[in-house]
Amino acid sequence: MMNNSTADCNLRADFQIYLFPAVYCLVFVLGLLGNVGALYVFIFKITPRSSSNVFVINLALADTIFLCTLPFLIHYHLNGNNWIFGSPACLVIGTLFYTNIYISVAFLTCICIDRYIATVYPLTYLRLRATRCTLWVSLAVWMVTGAAMLALVFTGPLDSVRPPKNGSHRCYESFSQREWASRMTAYNVSGLVFGSVLPLAIIMVCYPLVARRLAHIRTRTSRRALRIIYSILAITTICFVPYAVVHLLHLLMRHQVIQDCVYANIIYKARRLTMALVSLNSCLDPVLYYFTTSHCKWSFFKRLRLRRTQNVYTINKRN
Structure with a gap:
């Protein structure tokens, strides 16, 4: 069946009420442990720092800031997609x-270019x-993304909280076709x-x-x-490539190319x-941090391995 506008379609994804809280809770717990631990290790334990380590610190910092937004989103979805924290909070969190x-993609790209030039x-x-x-590159990434974020917040391109027909307040949802066709286009395409x-x-x-040269x-x-390299390619393939492809299709749908x-x-x-998949990058990135360290072992795993070795030695000695 063809429609003149996708606005006439009844777009539903009821599973998101269960999917997002489960995924976000997992990402919040694992990601917070991994990223805070990584910041501690890379800032206080590893000296001198390589260029890749500097990019990793910035990536872990960005992930930690993102993880602080997840409790609000978890509450939002557990509350039946009803936002209770007000429009300014919705705009900032979104x-x-x-x-x-x-x-995250920017700093993964920086690590990629850094390894490419080094090799x-x-x-x-x-x-x-x-x-x-x-x-300087790290500072430029923060300044560009920060400027874009401030432009989005202060120019107010979105009335971010909308009360639909059922009375619940939606955050970053239920935008009109007119908004998708005009002021949201520049942000999404860019x-x-x-x-x-x-x-x-x-x-x-x-x-x-x-990878071909290093092999x-x-x-x-x-x-x-x-x-x-393999860990970054895996994170990119799992988290970011599907999001980019579907984002393109979503824009085509909103602009009536797909009807x-x-x-x-x-x-x-x-x-x-x-x-949900793209949020997993914040708990998969610590795998990259683990491989980026100079000896590929964090102190926790060193102590754990040493304790196991001592236990085996004690058992053998008794035998």
Whole structure:
């Protein structure tokens, strides 16, 4: 059945009331432990810091800020998608949620480019390290994303809280077709192109080239670098690529390029699934942090391994 507008379609994803609280609770607990632990290790335990470690610290900081928004979203979905914290809080929490997606992709891309230059152009990499280029790049990422976030908050492009027909207050939902066709277009298209497509293209192209070169080098350092590459490719493939693809389809649907209600409902449900998937990056990133450390072992795992070794030695000695 074809419709003149997807606004006439009854877009529903009832499973989100159960999906989001379960996923967000898991991400909050595991992500907070992993990211706070990573910040402690990389800031206080690892010196001197490599350029990759600087990017990892920034990524862990961005993830930690994002995780602080999840209790509000968990309450929102457990409360039947009814937002009770007011429109300003909805605008800030929603902005931080979507900003984390793009800032995480940005720092993963920075790590990707850093490893690519270090592997393919080692002399150039040494000169860049001497200029503290990593710190300037990190500052630029925060300034650009911060400016975009402030523009979204202060220009007020959205009446972020809407009371639909059932009386509950929706946060970042139920926008009119007119809003999708006008003022939301610039934010969504810019985020899709500069925050997703271009960075993900760099990651998916550069890392296989680096992995191909490192595969011929049989050293401990190269094996560690390959683990970093594979973990970033896995995080990108699981969390960010599906979100970017469905986001593109969602924009096409909102702009009436896709008008079939069957496809519109599939895209609407897929968008909910990919929003849950993209939040998983905050609890998968600590896997990357683990591989990024110089010896690929954190102190907790060292103590745990030492304790097991001592127990085995004690048992053998008694026998």
